[in-house]
Amino acid sequence: MKGVAGWLFQRVTGVLLVAGLLLHFLVMHFSGPEKIAHTVVLERISNPWWKTFDVLFLSSVIYHGFNGMWGLAEEYIRPEGLRRAAKASLLVMAAVLYAVGIYIVTLR
């Protein structure tokens, strides 16, 4: 039964992304310009609930995006050396982006 968890998790994170995207758009794009002023944003990202949301959203997108790309590399890159290189660079990119994301979430 290999592969069940990975498949299910791709779908679960997909659903989380839809929910996160909705919230993101409501807060960032439909709440008026005063809500994205520097001080307001700083205040918002210091809220622990907002931090929790951000970490969840970040983890979902990193997992979802890179697991998806991993699958593509696994299935469609035939030369073994190239496949390994692609997978290694995906791991590096995921780690760097995750670190940057966590850094920003914990700024304040």
Place this chain on the structure above:
Amino acid sequence: MENYVYRIRRFDPEKDAEPRWEDFCIAMRPTERVLDGLIRIKDTLDGSLTFRRSCLHGICGSCAMKINGRNALACQTLIKDVPLLTPSSPSCGHRGAAEKAAAAVSKGVIVVEPLPALPVIKDLVVDMDPFFGKNRLVLPYLINNEPPPERERLQSPEDQHKILQSITCIMCGCCTSSCPSYWADKEYLGPAALVKAYRFIGDTRDRATEERLEKVAQIQGVWRCHSIYNCVEACPKEIDITDHISKLKRLAVKKRWKRS
């Protein structure tokens, strides 16, 4: 009767290093089938043209081939239903000036090729061993060690209905050879074998569901399917193959997290 050009992808392992295109111009009624044309070409123009056919009625599954870019049964595809290609169409294959002229005065071009992704043996005949090999992996037979009843193992009409679609599969190979996931990975079980697995997993008389799920819920099993639906478009029996595979995926998830 109208004139049609059959543009056939040919390969004779004893003569050709590479497959080649050959044109045949024949008169057909629009209500005849693509297979009738192939038979006529073999009978009257070139006896060496090689293809499989047996039942002529869409039930043996042997005349599957690629007709104008789509996998289909040649005995089930009417000339009038083939979207005819013009001689200038890019998917018309390679040809010289003489063929071009012949095609221009015909009703249109019908391009016939062997099924993709399977090794070509000769002309339109492909090696189906890889395809049937995948089928064997999913234990395609009823497994039930309980003592048999006096006459037969009965099934209610309702229970039979649940697997009716998957039972109608004729193992033609149109689906698996149209699947991009199979093109990329020849070790993928492919839609036909998964439909076969479903046919027995869903059978109330069968007792090997767990064993079979274990075989199909693998990286190169159901998880290679990304719901591209090529198989469904190709299936001459109109089986909703992707739906069957999705059900197998759900069963696998349930089995994995079932409290034991």
